Amino acid sequence: AQSVAQPEDQVNVAEGNPLTVKCTYSVSGNPYLFWYVQYPNRGLQFLLKYITGDNLVKGSYGFEAEFNKSQTSFHLKKPSALVSDSALYFCAVRDLTGANNLFFGTGTRLTVIP
Amino acid sequence: KAGVTQTPRYLIKTRGQQVTLSCSPISGHRSVSWYQQTPGQGLQFLFEYFSETQRNKGNFPGRFSGRQFSNSRSEMNVSTLELGDSALYLCASSLAGYFSDEQYFGPGTRLTVT
Numbered sequence: 001a002q003s004v005a006q007p008e009d010q011v012n013v014a015e016g017n018p019l020t021v022k023c024t025y026s027v028s029g030n031p032y033l034f035w036y037v038q039y040p041n042r043g044l045q046f047l048l049k050y051i052t053g054d055n056l057v058k059g060s061y062g063f064e065a066e067f068n069k070s071q072t073s074f075h076l077k078k079p080s081a082l083v084s085d086s087a088l089y090f091c092a093v094r095d096l097t098g099a100n101n102l103f104f105g106t107g108t109r110l111t112v113i114p
Numbered sequence: 115k116a117g118v119t120q121t122p123r124y125l126i127k128t129r130g131q132q133v134t135l136s137c138s139p140i141s142g143h144r145s146v147s148w149y150q151q152t153p154g155q156g157l158q159f160l161f162e163y164f165s166e167t168q169r170n171k172g173n174f175p176g177r178f179s180g181r182q183f184s185n186s187r188s189e190m191n192v193s194t195l196e197l198g199d200s201a202l203y204l205c206a207s208s209l210a211g212y213f214s215d216e217q218y219f220g221p222g223t224r225l226t227v228t
Contacts (some may be wrong), residue, residue, distance in 0.1 A: 020165070032213050032214060032217060036219075041221070041224075042221055043118070043120075043204055043206075043219035043220050043221045043222050044204065044206075044219040045219070046216045046217070046218060046219075049214075049216055051214045085125055090157065094213050096213055099170045100169075100170060100211060100213050101147060101159040101162060101164070101172065102147075102159065102217060104156060105156075105158070105159040106156045107156065107157075
């Protein structure tokens with residue numbers, strides 16, 4: 001069975017500081033990993049994905065994520081947070097041995113303080 | 115290119131009624147998935163359609179059904195509505211539904227059951 005954990009419901013960070021949103025996963029086979037962001041009254045927007053290759057993945061809006069197989073983690077990072085980054089962030093996984101639907105974490109609300 | 119569109123954006127229904135939600139995927143995308151988002155359960159996969167066939171189904175009762183048309187547009191239907199069906203229903207499309215494909219989400223339909 002596959003699962004995704006986002007251990008922090010809420011992350012607060014000052015504008016201009018680096019931010020990290022944590023994600024760990026559990027799958028039977030090799031994972032495909034995704035990050036999405038949701039703004040109020042909007043659907044989810046794709047940020048980045050890890051399929052294979054370089055463990056550091058760069059995505060939209062200056063976000064990046066590091067895949068760590070030994071720690072089964074895929075943390076989302078940004079060097080300098082903007083107030084406009086405040087939103088709900090979801091980590092998602094696909095298990096290559098299972099069905100191809102996305103399995104989502106519970107989400108982390110990021111608040112960037114001016 | 116236009117994004118995923120969903121209609122209607124908001125619905126209020128009474129228990130026992132049935133409802134149909136519509137989704138138009140990004141042009142050229144052949145895979146359409148549906149998700150239910152609630153504060154308590156988070157994002158849960160309902161089903162996926164590809165080339166007018168249901169390819170994958172989540173763990174929801176038979177009251178939830180869907181279909182896909184030859185132009186890839188999709189509808190989902192919920193019969194005999196219950197209070198617990200109140201949720202944001204999100205449609206997502208991808209090019210071919212491969213494991214490596216990211217999904218692009220619509221803004222959702224917010225269903226309220228009274």
